[in-house]
Amino acid sequence: MTLLSESPSPSAIAQAADAPVLAVEGLHVAYGSTAALHGVSLDVRAGETVALIGANGAGKSTILRAISGLLKARSGTIVWNGKAIANLPADRIVAAGIAHCPEERHVWPNMTVQENIALGAYLCRSREEVQRRIGMAFHRFPRLRERSRQMAGTLSGGEQQMLAIARALMSEPRLLMLDEPSLGLSPKMADEVFDVVRSVNGHGVTVLLVEQNIHNALGVASRAYVVKTGRITASRPSAELRGDPDLLRAYLGG
Amino acid sequence: MDLFPQFLANGLVMGVFYALSALGLTLIFGLMRVVNFAHGEFYMLGGVSGWFVTNHLGLDFFSGLIVVAAFMAAVGWLVDRFLIERVRGQGEEPGILLTIGLSIFLVNGTLLLVGPAPMKVAGAMAEGPLFFGPIAVTKLRLLAVAVGIALIVGAHLLIRRTRLGAAMRATFQDPMAASLAGIRTGHVYAATFALGCTLAALSGMLLASIYSAQASVGGLISLKSFVVVILGGMGSFAGAIAGGLLLGVAEAMWGGYVSMGMVDVIGFVLVILILLFRPQGLFSIRTERA
Numbered sequence: 001m002t003l004l005s006e007s008p009s010p011s012a013i014a015q016a017a018d019a020p021v022l023a024v025e026g027l028h029v030a031y032g033s034t035a036a037l038h039g040v041s042l043d044v045r046a047g048e049t050v051a052l053i054g055a056n057g058a059g060k061s062t063i064l065r066a067i068s069g070l071l072k073a074r075s076g077t078i079v080w081n082g083k084a085i086a087n088l089p090a091d092r093i094v095a096a097g098i099a100h101c102p103e104e105r106h107v108w109p110n111m112t113v114q115e116n117i118a119l120g121a122y123l124c125r126s127r128e129e130v131q132r133r134i135g136m137a138f139h140r141f142p143r144l145r146e147r148s149r150q151m152a153g154t155l156s157g158g159e160q161q162m163l164a165i166a167r168a169l170m171s172e173p174r175l176l177m178l179d180e181p182s183l184g185l186s187p188k189m190a191d192e193v194f195d196v197v198r199s200v201n202g203h204g205v206t207v208l209l210v211e212q213n214i215h216n217a218l219g220v221a222s223r224a225y226v227v228k229t230g231r232i233t234a235s236r237p238s239a240e241l242r243g244d245p246d247l248l249r250a251y252l253g254g
Numbered sequence: 255m256d257l258f259p260q261f262l263a264n265g266l267v268m269g270v271f272y273a274l275s276a277l278g279l280t281l282i283f284g285l286m287r288v289v290n291f292a293h294g295e296f297y298m299l300g301g302v303s304g305w306f307v308t309n310h311l312g313l314d315f316f317s318g319l320i321v322v323a324a325f326m327a328a329v330g331w332l333v334d335r336f337l338i339e340r341v342r343g344q345g346e347e348p349g350i351l352l353t354i355g356l357s358i359f360l361v362n363g364t365l366l367l368v369g370p371a372p373m374k375v376a377g378a379m380a381e382g383p384l385f386f387g388p389i390a391v392t393k394l395r396l397l398a399v400a401v402g403i404a405l406i407v408g409a410h411l412l413i414r415r416t417r418l419g420a421a422m423r424a425t426f427q428d429p430m431a432a433s434l435a436g437i438r439t440g441h442v443y444a445a446t447f448a449l450g451c452t453l454a455a456l457s458g459m460l461l462a463s464i465y466s467a468q469a470s471v472g473g474l475i476s477l478k479s480f481v482v483v484i485l486g487g488m489g490s491f492a493g494a495i496a497g498g499l500l501l502g503v504a505e506a507m508w509g510g511y512v513s514m515g516m517v518d519v520i521g522f523v524l525v526i527l528i529l530l531f532r533p534q535g536l537f538s539i540r541t542e543r544a
Contacts, residue, residue, distance in 0.1 A: 107431070111427065
């Protein structure tokens with residue numbers, strides 16, 4: 001399948017071995033006067049799929065929202081490809097190659113599937129290029145092509161999730177951040193979503209995933225960070241966590 | 255002699271201007287959720303600045319229309335960036351207080367600068383009437399209506415067909431998703447406010463070419479625009495047009511058959527009926543929240 005224009009170049013693969021593409025250091029974020037993140041540090045290397053796991057309200061989504069510019073960082077740094085991006089407006093983050101597919105999908109309900117997808121490439125000024133990307137999105141998600149003229153609000157949850165991912169990919173990101181992509185989906189539908197995530201990652205897109213379903217998260221990610229009350233409490237390869245339920249329980253406090 | 259067709263024609267003429275002004279408000283109130291009590295003042299400023307550019311700067315009607323549109327778009331943009339921006343996302347009350355204050359400022363500023371006298375925009379053509387069977391319409395009115403309809407169509411195309419229009423719809427359906435797609439929502443809000451302000455102002459200038467503009471006219475226009483938006487359904491484009499025409503015709507009929515003095519009451523009667531029997535408006539849009 002040649003769905004994405006760029007396959008990872010040899011230099012990108014070489015880079016994967018050493019420097020992280022995304023490095024978050026000492027990130028503090030607050031909602032009003034309520035602190036939500038107390039100095040989070042993590043890094044993601046090119047081509048990886050990394051999961052953030054942890055209980056509800058631990059701050060996983062907040063980390064993604066700070067990276068994508070939806071939330072301001074109180075302090076700390078976010079470095080993307082060697083550039084400091086903390087507190088840049090969201091449109092600059094998208095332009096820099098980071099796409100954020102938010103929790104609960106947030107498709108535009110009264111726009112057609114096609115309009116939703118097309119707007120994912122809002123920053124792309126070339127009409128032909130947008131058309132090309134729409135073609136690729138429909139190639140990747142044939143079901144969306146069938147429904148292209150339907151209002152997005154009338155799609156099933158699984159279809160909306162596919163649409164949200166398709167829309168996020170329209171900016172041709174090098175890092176795709178997915179927040180709870182399997183939330184509210186049937187196990188079968190969730191499997192389909194994770195197949196898509198694997199395939200996207202297989203085409204060289206780095207993935208940072210927030211997922212409540214630990215089994216799913218560890219199934220797709222190579223490493224996981226455990227987030228607890230606004231802090232990173234552990235970072236382990238998925239295989240290690242998967243093979244040791246006691247360790248997992250200890251980290252997640254379950 | 256039956257005057258019904260004439261009343262209907264008069265009502266539809268007025269309805270076009272109500273629709274145009276309400277279209278502006280349906281963007282600002284229906285979509286942006288700013289309860290804009292200064293809307294009528296934007297309408298008034300359109301008339302007054304139209305008078306100024308046609309009578310004092312000696313511009314012809316159409317050049318004047320373009321200058322007024324550009325000027326009022328700039329006013330709307332600045333009002334949004336410097337005032338409305340500060341109360342965004344804080345519920346409706348701060349916006350109400352802000353726009354009431356703004357309306358007082360604009361009325362009194364205008365009174366101070368040009369005084370309370372009616373000001374007539376120099377029209378594009380002579381007042382001669384045209385007859386269509388039993389209906390007489392002046393050429394001037396016909397022209398103003400044509401311009402009004404062209405503006406409505408233009409606004410529709412802007413929202414449905416352009417990149418900015420798509421960004422507007424995305425922002426009002428889901429601002430977070432819009433930000434994540436790279437849309438600068440702050441600019442979209444300002445552009446929408448500017449568009450709403452311009453539509454009101456052009457409606458004001460067109461009507462001031464038929465009647466006249468006056469510093470004090472804004473309050474009533476604000477209320478009538480709210481009436482039309484509520485009649486048509488919040489944020490609904492078709493609703494603003496249908497509501498505007500309905501109000502225009504209802505007023506013309508009431509004025510023609512019942513009493514001229516009570517004409518301004520009719521809109522509020524319609525709103526009460528709508529709120530009782532169809533609170534979502536004539537054209538509700540499918541979103542839970544526009």
